[in-house]
Amino acid sequence: MKLEKQTVGEILREARKEKGLTLEEISRETNIPKRYLEALEEDNFTVFASETYAMGFLSNFAEVLELDKDLLIAQFKRQKKIEEDSPIEALVGNKTSDIKKFIVPAVAGLLTVVIILMTIIIARNRSPKSGLPRKFEFSAEELQKISDVKFKIKDTLLLSKGNRIITIVFEDLDKANNLTLKIDDNPYTVKGSGILTIDSDYDGTNDMNIEILSIKQNSIKINIVPVTPGEILLMANSSEISKIAKSIISEKEWYVGELKKETVIKVFSSASCWIAYKADDKEEKNVYMKENGQEIILFNNILTLYYANAGAIKLSIENKEEALGGGGEVGKCIFYWKKKGKDFALVQALLR
Template identity: 25%
Template sequence: MESYGEILRKQREEKGYDFEEVSQKTCIPRNYIEALEKEDTDVFSSETYIVGFLKNYCDFLEIDSAKIISLFKAKKTQEQPVPTELLEKSTPKHLVLIIWIAAAAVLIATGLYLYFGLFNVPQKKIEKENEIVEKSRTHQYTFSGKPETRRLYKGDQILIAPKTGKGNIILTVSNTLGNLTLQTPSGSQIIELSEERELDIDGDRQGDIVIYLSDVSSKDGAHGAETRMFLKDPSLVVIDDTEAEQTNVSEIPVQAVVKTTSKQTVILEDTRAYPFTVNVSFRGSCVFRYRVDRQQSVEDYYKSGGIVNVTASNGIRLWMSNINAMKIQIIADTSTYDLEVGRAGQIKVEDIKWVRDNDGKYRLVVVELD
């Protein structure tokens, strides 16, 4: 259907009128004439003005004004928004309520399923509380005298039968962050990662037991410390009372000292010990930790191109998470020694240190620890 504005424009152009001429002859402002042809009703203050100008303009152009005004009103009706009342009536209120109730029921059911079913939150909360209680409880372990591996946590106690007298010697774990610290009757004993330590636990200045620390976290003390313990002094043996009646002490087998398997390489011999330098260059990603002369260990994550240079007087311990990602050189005096490179992803712990042999000579050795 042709619009009223298009009809006005065509009629004006057929009669050869421009906007100025029409404005002068009809006394209608030019901007109103242009607005009528463009059907732009926003320039008019009210519908009454539009209808009046349309009638005058149609009479001037000799057009049926009733038709044009009818087209104008039809278009206005089409452009008017649907009354809000009609929209509200299209959706019954009870239906909206039902939809809201159904949605709420679905949400509640989903939440209950996730809480009790999928994630089982109540049960996990109980397990977590039990775990906290269990960790906070002091655990006591009786050392049997046989080599044993155990993960210890802060507060744990190890009971060891004394060589003479009654009662037990008690070792208490006081720290598992970065190292293992034990409180003994002879004082505090600190054991570093991958270190094997002989402990004098009864104050006679002789090693009684040996503890090897194989795993401990430098960031989380709750991780505990993985240890292996065995006898240094075979007279420290726990015997059940029923067994003691049937067994002579002389028949108890002597527990051999279990040593950590290690590979030792001598790289230099001299009549004295002197400082040496370790140069590490990284050709891949690797977690690398080192400790110089039993000082505080240093740990970082290195990428390709990283370099570490350290000088030690007595010894240095290296922890390497990916031995193939690095090149390690030892410089002592005028000699340079390249450490053997392992396979990709291989984890190694090595000591580089001076040792003195029975012949009085000093040897710079590389010891590969388990």
């Protein structure tokens, strides 16, 4: 392959014609819709929902044509980078003189605003802090009262829990509203109005949430709540799910019962198909499956699964088996845990 002189589309089209194959024949062989094959040959990558889909289809296309898919994917990435790095002149023409007429006064105005803001910030930071550091003491049974206190920088909170005392010092607050807490001499930073989860008794399990309710230089309000490992997992999942809530088409429950430390999903294929998945924070994995193929996926919190030719894919979870979808169907779904009464449900959400 002359990778430096040919595009991905040219390489695919030339190899296909040399083998005397039509796009219809390759579509039947790979179960990839013809329009996606045409898009690859035309170097039109905008029709794909993500680069993951484009590279998955490209890998299958290359395999049928007996091309080196790794080299082809490398060429695909080079093309994408060249497209993304194209100079603005290539898109709008060489009009630097007109651009300068607009940019110069805009930059001057922006600098003026920045200087004024910096002057205000410096003046505030130089103003003297009122009062000396204070010390507050609460027991584990009085946690709900802590949210009523307005803490200041350098204040200390002493929290008695069983036979030990947890010391929390409000150490520093930077200009970006990042709060530094020193908990038993260990520094932690909480961004904005976030939540810090800690192991308060040093037994290897996080068991306490410190939530920042509001934050200012001399008025910091927090809430402290004990949590279980299951609640921590659900909080993490809830945060991820909230980001994609508008993309969820439907949901189904696979399992209801005790929370599993590790979930096992077995994937079986009855014909040629493709999957890509990302389990928790691990790297994404692409798998091209043939007839009677099998892949085992392990995850703890959340799993994202892409697929092509869903009708050839069957999932098995907790001895329950179901087809992923219809023949030739392309899609994306996620698996996650959520609370259901006193139990936990493993949910599959189908995404747009």
